[in-house]
Amino acid sequence: MTGHDHVSQSLALASESQFPMMASRADFLSQILTLIRLRGELIFSAELHAPWGLRLGNGSGYFHVVSEGELWLTASDGKAVHAVAGDLLVMLQGTGHAIGTPGVKPIEARKLLEAQLRDDSLSIRLEGNGPVTRLVTGAFRFEGDNMPSMLAVLPSVIHIQGSTKGEDQEWLKVLANSLLSEAQAPHPGAAIMISRLIDVLVIRAMRIWVRTAPPEEKGWLAALADARISRALKAIHDEPFRRRLVAELAAIAGMSRSNFAERFSTLVGAGPLHYQTRWRLLLASDMLRRSDARVSEVARRVGYESEAAFSRAFKAQFGIPPVMTRVS
Known part of the structure; x- marks a missing residue:
């Protein structure tokens, strides 16, 4: 197995083991609470x-x-x-x-x-x-x-x-x-x-x-009680590294694009695409803490074409650049 393959496999296993509810499609709140340590x-x-x-x-x-x-x-x-x-x-x-x-x-x-x-x-x-x-x-x-x-x-x-x-x-x-x-x-x-x-x-x-x-x-947890918005949130959390357009999420929710975007922003406190990006970066940050992967590998795993683009997005979200902080 090549070093690249080893890292890719480690990332896949880390994602499945750290976030098992994604694979099992369990409830949205469990996915959020998984990050609480x-x-x-x-x-x-x-x-x-x-x-x-x-x-x-x-x-x-x-x-x-x-x-x-x-x-x-x-x-x-x-x-x-x-x-x-x-x-x-x-x-x-x-x-x-x-x-x-x-x-x-x-x-x-x-x-x-x-x-x-x-x-x-x-x-x-x-x-x-x-x-x-x-x-x-x-x-x-x-x-x-x-x-x-x-x-x-x-x-x-x-x-x-x-x-x-x-x-x-x-x-x-x-x-x-x-x-x-x-x-x-x-x-x-x-x-x-x-x-x-x-x-x-x-x-x-x-x-x-x-x-x-x-x-x-x-706050944003009120979205759990909204059947339509919660369907869109579940889609984001079930496939966190898939980039969805607002129109696609609106279709999942069964709403018009404009009504969906307004309702989502009101309940969640952020627009659909902003929330999607934030969740992806939260998972990326957790991967950097809990796996041996390099920043460039995590960037590709979560859907960024370059480490530079990932670093810019990460710093914009958290105020610091991404670094590997392995937790033993």
Whole structure:
């Protein structure tokens, strides 16, 4: 086998193994979520007696599982959410937020964590005379720079209410308890286990949210609820390296070209061709991270006639030139 053939085969196998849902034509959301890889940074429990307030800083995504009591969360964009026992709050954008009881100036959570967390006690406590709120909180980061650009159009807070989860109620308790157990009694592999559990929690939260949130809060994921637009999206994702014209996608959707383009742009937040290019480049970026292929080989694999054209498109999309960043 020649070196060129070896690289081509590696690329084909990488595409099939990294994105198996393309071959199986599974659902669109699974294709999106395939690119989400999280690294768990911190897990802790909190016992917080009113009045109290905490501010969590920029740079990380967070989740809070409210196991007892209630809290108010204020996101960086000013959005306020009231959560009670059984609720899950997920902040994906890494822009920081505050939690607590109304009218209390929050203190920096970092300082409290530094003062109270120990290797054998991943918990914090705030004394007070009022009702208690108990939380399981986690911080995480996305590995790679691509997925946050897609998540940035989602709400600053995803709020999954315990009263509406039904059969989903139990999985949240199990995950929260498992996360704390791994964090408080670490065994070999605990770090990767925590990351995987956080991965499951965030993905499942997104699945529930897509199913239950009002359309106006879903950003580009609102397209999942539109039967015609979702057919076009599925076509793009099933054959990501095929270049389709707007007219062809409109025909798949069963709409006129103009109506399709307008509807697609409204729901997705980008025109059909722009979205098609962005998705192709997201996959290309992932290939560069996860395979031994050269930039020129990835460029050809995803449909660019030259490495220069691919590099220009890649830099226009992500602000940096394409480089191979093999993840071991």
